[in-house]
Amino acid sequence: MRQVARDKDNARIPRDPAPSRWRYRYQRLMLTPGFRKLLRIGAPLALIAGIAGAWFGQEANRMAVQATWIELRDEFQSRPEFMVSAMDIIGADGDLSGQIRDVLPLNFPVTSFDLELEDMRELVAALNAVESARLRVRPGGILEVAVVQREPVAVWRTAQGLKLIDAGGHFVSPLQARADRPDLPLIAGMGADAALDEALRLYAVAEPLTEKLRGLVRLGDRRWDVVLEGGQKILLPSDNPVRALERVMALDSAQDMLDRDIALVDMRNAARPTIRLNPPAAAAFRRTSGKLQ
Amino acid sequence: MRELYESQRAMRNMRKVAMQRGVIAILDVGTSKIACLILRFDGPERFRENDGVGSMAGQSAFRVIGAATTRSRGVRFGEIDAMAETERAIRTALQAAQKMAQVRVDHVIASFSGARPRSYGLDGAIDVTGAQVEEGDIGRVLAACDVPDYGAGRHVLHAQPVNFALDHRSGLADPRGQIGNKLTCDMHLLTVEEMAVQNLIHAVKRCDLEIAGLASSAYASGISSLVEDEQELGAACIDLGGGATGLSIFMKKHMIYADSVRLGGDHVTGDISMGLQVSMSVAERIKTFYGGLVATGMDDREQIEIGGDTGDWEHDRRQASRAELIGIMRPRVEEILEEVRARLDAAGFEHLPSQQIVLTGGGSQIPGLDALASRILGQQVRLGRPLRVQGLPQAATGASFASAVGLALFAANPQDEWWDFEIPAERYPARSFKRAVKWFKDNW
Structure with a gap:
């Protein structure tokens, strides 16, 4: 009979080749593929994360890292390759250039990392006189601002004063006096800017009258009046005003109608063009026609 | 019978799980040594695709990736005698094998030689219900076998159908799909002492392993040591182990008798x-x-x-x-062989057409054993060594590893057992309910 109750002193059999229960379990655990992977990848990661966490836990270390980072970043960004030293404005006249320089207050030299080109482009494009803008940093450290300027095509007289507007009816700039831009047609009245292309066509038709023509007045946002020298007016219909004006121009060239003492030519009813004479002319007309009768 | 079905089916499911995982351990708990092999299953023909030979008796499906042996402790007559010592010995073998295989195993198929195995021949007969024999008929005919009273405290280790007969045609390997009226089946039932099995299961469980199968080591050595025609024509495999000598008789590739002599x-x-x-x-x-x-x-x-x-x-x-x-030495070996002779005579071995006897196990390495055995057991005696399997180390190819190798083959291609077939529907209560409904319909 072998000894069943173990002697405490000889509890361990000296040359027992058997692994203990825990050693056996440990070996099995180490042979488990998932656990091995965890040890191989997870443990180093956890160690690194732990060390990093402990180090960053210190306020001073965080500050130092931040300071170093900022210093390195500034040093890199202020390298001469990235510096912008001048602004070149293309496609703008002197007045607009001044405005652009006002809205883009840059203290050159500045690093290109600090330039928010899209924001700056929007600022420039928001200027009234600018139709579109394109910004880029040209090699050589030059900020190129290429703008397409709005071309004023007409002068619009409103209650607030004279305005220059472009072909789309957009406001370009205010105008001090009509005499500053005598080359541009003058329009007036509410909604005149919206019907600008019609006004320009009418101007083209009224080419022979250029020296007599004072301007076009939009009435009721519906139809045009052509105002001539001396208060003479041509009232055009809302439908097909160009054709009506052409008829007037034909009458004028055939019979010099507008040189006569006429206050108003009313073309609103195409079937019955009407003229109004000035009072002396009307009296003379009445007299002569009475004599005839 | 139900709990037998359930426990054995649980083991079969474990084996399936292990196959899916691809790694299974073989544990031969002997009296003088404990052998552990670790098998890796990679599907058939993985290692020898361009080899014209093809699969070698099906064992090319696996490869031995770990092998370890340790001196057995706490085992007497092939049964566990001191649980803690045996557990430590099993741990030693498993640890070494796992270390060699560099893989962790969770499922183990174990064998043992002792526990007083007893063989029973069972037969059952049923009338085939349909025109042909169906899968369900096989389950029914197996269930119709009269189970002998094998006594309390014993456990069914193997229950293998060995023969089917349909009307007057006997010796059918697979009666399914054949036409006939009366289906008869012969079954070989092997019981062992319950306590030995429980002890082994407990010892293995204490090593954090799951039992995926149990086999008698006499059966396992028979699988590995007998060549195919010996298994077909009839042969006895005698596994001379350390504490017990197992003997198994094979006929038509089925084990028909197994016993063990408590001498070794x-x-x-x-x-x-x-x-x-x-x-x-x-x-x-x-x-x-x-x-x-x-x-x-x-x-x-x-x-x-x-x-x-x-x-x-x-x-x-x-x-x-x-x-x-x-x-x-000689008188003791003679005594063992005479005891084996007596068991073979009791089993009716002399009536078999071929009376080949194969000696294997560690004891078969004694010089002059074949001469002595042929004088006691008969003329057709040879010494057997286990089949060679892939990856088995040279040190583990000897006769003493016959049951370990056999167990590996058993793990790869297990024999159909009783519990692999469906339990016939009559056993379920649903059937009796249906019968009650039918009775009501007929009578009301």
């Missing part, structure tokens, strides 16, 4: 130890180095240093001639 190589060692007045370990060494069974004139002159470490010069310089050693 350890008894030979004990005799040497007593006869020469040496310790068991010295006796074991003398047996393996100088052992034999047939004495010649030369053996009288060959002196063996017996040795000793008592300090007494006369005692420590003792010598014995090899003839003396043979004189001690």
Whole structure:
């Protein structure tokens, strides 16, 4: 009979080749593929994360890292390759250039990392006189601002004063006096800017009258009046005003109608063009026609 | 019967899980050594695609990736005697095998040689319900077998259908799809002592492993040591182990009888130890180095240093001639073989058409055993070594690993057992309910 109750002193059999229960379990655990992977990848990661966490836990270390980072970043960004030293404005006249320089207050030299080109482009494009803008940093450290300027095509007289507007009816700039831009047609009245292309066509038709023509007045946002020298007016219909004006121009060239003492030519009813004479002319007309009768 | 079905089916499910995982351990708990093999299943023909030979008896489906042996402790007569010691020995073997395989195993198929196996021949007969024999009929005919009263405290280890007969045609391997009226089946039932099985399961569970199958080591050695035609024509495999000698009789590729003699190589060692007045370990060494069974004139002159470490010069310089050693060993081996003979006679082995006897196991390595065995057991005796399987280390190819290798083959291609077929529907309560409904319909 072998000894069943173990002697405490000889509890361990000296040359027992058997692994203990825990050693056996440990070996099995180490042979488990998932656990091995965890040890191989997870443990180093956890160690690194732990060390990093402990180090960053210190306020001073965080500050130092931040300071170093900022210093390195500034040093890199202020390298001469990235510096912008001048602004070149293309496609703008002197007045607009001044405005652009006002809205883009840059203290050159500045690093290109600090330039928010899209924001700056929007600022420039928001200027009234600018139709579109394109910004880029040209090699050589030059900020190129290429703008397409709005071309004023007409002068619009409103209650607030004279305005220059472009072909789309957009406001370009205010105008001090009509005499500053005598080359541009003058329009007036509410909604005149919206019907600008019609006004320009009418101007083209009224080419022979250029020296007599004072301007076009939009009435009721519906139809045009052509105002001539001396208060003479041509009232055009809302439908097909160009054709009506052409008829007037034909009458004028055939019979010099507008040189006569006429206050108003009313073309609103195409079937019955009407003229109004000035009072002396009307009296003379009445007299002569009475004599005839 | 129900709980038998359930426990064995649970093991089968474990085996399936292990197959899916691809790694399974083989544990042969013997009296003198515990062998552990770790098998990796990679599907058939993985390693020898361009080899024209094809699969070798199906065992090319797996590969041995770990093997370890340790001296067994706490096992007597093939049964666990001291649980804690056996558990440690199992742990040792498993750890070494896992270390070699570099893989963790969770499922183990175990075998043991002792536990007093007893064989029963069962038969059952049913009338086939349909025109052809269906899968369900097989389950029914198996369920119709009369289970003998094998006694309380015993456990069914194997229950294998070995023969089917349809009307007057016998010897059918697979009656499914055949036309007939009366289906008969013969079944071989092997029971062992319940406690031995429980102890083994407990010891394995304590090593954090799941049992995926149990087999008798006599059966396992038969699978690995008998060649195919021996299994077909009829042969007995005698596994001379350390504490028990297992014998299994095969016929038509089925085991039809298994038994175990509670005598083995350890008894030979004990005799040497007593006869020469040496310790068991010295006796074991003398047996393996100088052992034999047939004495010649030369053996009288060959002196063996017996040795000793008592300090007494006369005692420590003792010598014995090899003839003396043979004189001690031979009667014990004769006794074992005669006991085997008696079991074979009881089983009716002489009625088999072929009476091939294959000796395997560690005890079969005694020189001169084949000559002695042919005088006791009959003329057709040969020494058997287990089949070669892929990846098995050279050290584990000897006869003493017959049951471990057989168990590996068993793990790869298990024999159909009773519990692999569906339980017939009559056993379910739903059927009786249906019958009640039918009775109501008929009578109301």
